[in-house]
Amino acid sequence: MNNVFVVSNDKKFYDRVKEHTKATYIKSDDLSLKTIKAIIKKKPSDQFFVVQDKYDIPLLDKFPFDFESEDDCVYRWNDKPGVMMFSLDAIKESPDEFTDEAMCNGKYKFKDESYGEFGLTTYPSYILTDDKEEARQFMLTHPKAKHLKGSKLTKTHLKKAIKNKDKFFYIVKGMQYFADGFDFNNVVEEQDESYVNAYSNDLNILLFNTDLVRSNLDDYTDKALATGKYALKFNKSVLNESPQFETTLYKLGKSKSGDGTCLHSYELSLHALNVIKRSCKTPFFYVVKEDTYTNIDLLGNVPNHVTALTFWNDDDSVRLFKSDKVFKNIKDYTDEQWFAGNIHDVNNIHDEKIEISEESTTARKEKYDLVLLAHGWPEWCEKMADTYGEIIHIDSFTLGLKQIAEILERCKSEYIYVVTNYVECKGTFNFNYKPPSYDYRYIHIWNDNDVIRMFNRKHLDENASYCTDQALLNNIAEVKNIRDDTVSFDSFDIIFMSYEEEEADINYRALKKRYPRAKRVDGVEGIFNAHKAASMIAGTHMFYVVDADAQIADDFDFSHYPNIYGRDCVYVWRSENPCNGLQYGWGGVKLFPTHRVRNADVWRVDFTTSIAKQFKAMPQVSNISAFNTDSFSSWRSGFREGAKLSSSIIEGANLNESKERLKTWTEIALPVPFAEEAREGAREGFEYGQTNLLHPDKLKLINDYKWLREQYENKSNME
Secondary structure, three states, X not given: OOEEEEEEOOHHHHHHHHOOOOOEEEEOOOOOHHHHHHHHHOOOOOEEEEEEOOOOEEOOOOXXXXXXXXXXXXXXXXOEEEEEEEEHHHHHHXXXXXXXXXXXXXXXXXXXXXXXXXXXXXXXXXEEEOOXXXXXXXXXXXXXXXXXXXXXXXXXXXXHHOOOOOOEEEEEOOHHHOOOOOOOOOOOOHHHOOOEEXXXXXXXXXXXXXXXXXXXXXXXXXXXXXXXXOOEEEOOOOOOOOOEOOEEEEEEEOOOOOOOEEOOEOOOOHHHHHHHHHHOOOOEEEEEEOOEEEOOOOOOEOOOOOOOEEEEOOEEEEEEEEHHHHHHOHHHHOHHHHHOXXXXXXXXEOOOOOOEEEOOOOOHHHOOEEEEEEOOOOHHHHHHHHXXXXXXXXXXXXXXXXXXXHHHHHOOOOEEEEEOOOEEEOOOOOOOOOOOHHHOOOEEEEOOEEEEEEEEHHHHHHOHHHOOHHHHHXXXXXXXXXXXXXXXXXXXXXXXXXXXXXXXXXXXHHHHHHOOOOEXXXXXXXXXXXXXXXXXXXXOOEEEEEEOOEEEOXXXXXXXXXXXXXXXXXXXXXXXXXXXXXXXXXXXXXXXXXXXXXXXXXXOOOHHHHOOOEEEEEEEEEEEEOOXXXXXXXXXXXXXXXXXXXXXOOOOOOHHHHHHHHHHHHHOOOOOOOHHHHHHHHHHHHHHHHHOOOOHHHHHHHHOHHHHHHHHHHHHHHO
C-alpha cells in the first residue's frame, strides 16, 4: 500500500483525509524543500501520495491510493495537483526539482490520470446561528467549519469569513436548513465566479467569492441581498421542488381581460394595497403589471425563500408578496416606498428559465415617450421618425433646464427616452426597456454613449439640474450604462470649408464620394464666421471640419465617437505638410462640439485651441494639406502659421515644440511647387507676430483673408 502524506497547516483538513485513507500529517504551507526532506525522513513507500489543501482535490471516497506505476514520473489526477504521486528514488536524487516552486517554474512534467469528479473540498464553511448546540453539531460533522453567532449575515460576520485564504467560502444559516447529503464538494464554473452561488432554494447555503466580498463587504450582507445588490446563481442540481401554496393574482392597470383582479391603477398605491388586503384570503399574492407575459405559475408556485417581497431577474413587472408581512405594515410596501429603495425584506431571484416581457401586442407609443433633441429637422430625425413612428421633437442641441421643462410638459409616460443622433440597429431598438425599480434614479445610457438617454419622469422632474448636459459633462449625474451589441450610432456630420482655394471643388468631390454625408460651407468671409456657419448646418452634437486643401488619408474614416465625458473638447488630427515635411495639427481634420461653436461670440486668434474647455491632439495623420497650389495660398498659409507660432497665441502649446516647428517653417523648403513661397510667408509671419505680441487686435487680422490678400499684393508690388 502506498503511503499518503497530507501537507497542510490545517489539522482539521488532515482529519478529513483520514476518513478516507490512512495518512501521515506534515505541517506546512507548501511542498518546499524542507517539507520534502521531512517526508523522506518518514521512509515512505517506493511510490507515495502527497495531498495538499491549497489546490483542488478529488472526491476521496474511493480514490485509487493503491495505484502503481513502473516509471519515475509525477502523477496527478484530472490535471490538478491537489493529489500527486511521486517516485521515492527520483525525489531522493533531486529533491529541489520537486518542490511547489519547481512545479510552478515548469521544471518537471506531470503524467495525468483520470478519476471521478473533483470537488472543492477545502473551502471553509461558517455556520450562522444563535444556537450553540446547533453550531456544535454542525462542526462535529464538518471539522473545518466555524461558528458565526447571529441570524442575519452582517458586515461583522463577513470580516471574519474573509480572513480565510481560500478562493471561496460557504455560509450555512442554521442546521435546520441544511440539505441532507450536501457535502460541500461543489465546483464553481469559471463563468459563475462573479455570482453568489446558492445551493438551496431558501438561500441558506451560499458560496461566496472571497475576493469579491473583500472588495466591498457592504454589498454581500443579508441587507444587500434583500435589496438585490448582488446577483445570485442557483445550482439547479441541488434545488428542491418549490412548494405549492394558494395564491391570489392582482393586475396593475385598467384592463379587466384575462386572469386576476384588476386594481384600476397603474401604481401600487396605499389605496390599491388596501383593496388587496380586503379581498386577499391566501398566504401569498402576486401583483403583475398590465400587458406582462411570464412563464411563472401565478396560481400556486411559490419559491422556498420568499420573504415579504420577491421579484425575478431585476424586473418588477411580476412581484410576489407574503400576505401576513405586508398587511402588518401596509404603508411600507407601496410603489412610493419601492422606488425610494425603502423596502429591504426583498429577494431578487436570478433565474434564466424565468421569462418576463411585455406583450408583443402593446404599441410602443402607449408605453414610453420618445424625444428627439436636434436643431431644425435634420435627416437623421426623418430616419428615426420613419423607423419608430410618432416622436416628440425639441429644437435644441443641448439638454438644459429649459429643454427639460419642455420635455416634462409634453411627455407623460413613466419613463422618457431622449435621442440626440440617429440610432442604427440590427433589428429595432427596444424603446420599451424599463430598468429595475431601484434603478429609477439613474440616467440610463447605451454603450458608454449619451446618444440615447432614458429618464424616469418623476426623478427628472424632481432633480432636473442633475440631468442636464452640463451635469453629465461635470460627472455629477448618476449614470448607468447598458451594453447592447445590436445598437450603434451614426457618426458626426462632416463639413468641408472652402474660400476661393484652387483645388477646393476637386477635393470636395473626392470627400463626397467617400462620405456622402459630407456638407459644404463655401465663400464665407473670415475663419470665425465660416466655423459659425458650419455649426449652423451641423445636425449632430459634434461635427468634423475638413479644410479645402485637405486630401484625406486612405486609412482615416471619421469614426471617432467620444463618450459622454469627452464631448466638451476639440479633437485635432495631424496633417502632413508637403512643403517642409512637418506632421502635426496644423491643417488637420478637427472635431468640434457644435453648441460651443454655435454659441461662440468671442473671437480668438487660434480658434481651434480656445473654443472648448479641452483640446486633444490625436496621433493619427488624417490628411495631406495640399495648400501649395499657387503662390498666394502658399504664402498665406506660411504667414498665418509663422505669426501664430512666434506670438505664442496657441493655448496650451509646448513652447519648445513651437520653436522647433517655427524653425522648420522658416528654414525648410522641399523641392515641391511653391515651397519657397510658404517659407517666405512663414518668415514674414514670424516678424509680424514678434512685432505685435502686445497687440491682439492686429494678430486677429491673420484670420481675415481679404487683409491677407492686400498684404500679399502690397508686398508683390513693392518687389
